[in-house]
Amino acid sequence: MTTTPAIYVDADACPVKDETFRVAARYGLHVYVVANSLLNLPREPWIERVVVGDALDAADDWIAERAGPDAIVVTADVPLASRCVKAGASVIAPNGKPFSESSVGMALATRNLMQDLREAGVVTGGPRPFTRQDRSAFLGALDRAVNRLRRGR
Template structure:
């Protein structure tokens, strides 16, 4: 079992490392660079070439049943769900076979809306302590579920 983190803009790397350490899981931070390697022997840093979606391609090529992926990237999540991995967003919400189609459709709709109105400002909310707490709880559940998938 491996915990893959789409790490370039992930706000919960430290929380994921805490859970990986508790469960003695290999954790791979995948990024284009700019991250400091962890001293934790369970955590490795995979630097991928610059370019669109290089980290996503690297993760998608490796994630499968029994693995957990942390990402906000919906197309990457769809590939990982299809491959059988557990997928979480940094806010703790799970992306599954049951909801990934709707998430892809919403992503496409929002992209079209932004393209139609270039002055539309993002209404993103800040990342809260409640989001971190929800993520930690969800990651614990996902790791346990992934462990059952592997056996």
């Protein structure tokens, strides 16, 4: 027996909330939109707003405590992605790149290296701009993740 997947969105800076809602509506999934502050969201019974307060990593902790094998987590936060992958969740970045056990370690190492360089005063630029192709890749990745979970992985 499989359970219905739930989607957890690390929402404070997520550029693909609307895309997540479209996919969730298509498959009848519950979406938890987790943020440190109140966000304007569609009023649907399957979209649940979770405001966790402004404590450091409060949203990450809330999501990680609930992420498991029948969860899909949408986040660009690499440490959160690592925690959720370890819990068995399907994790997708807003650009459509899935995090896996084999990829999350390298992503975490790269993130830590870039943080060290920034702290040392090296100008590293920022992330590249979010594109239509990223949005499209995300929609495809989310659809695949939902179908994989619905088939029982």
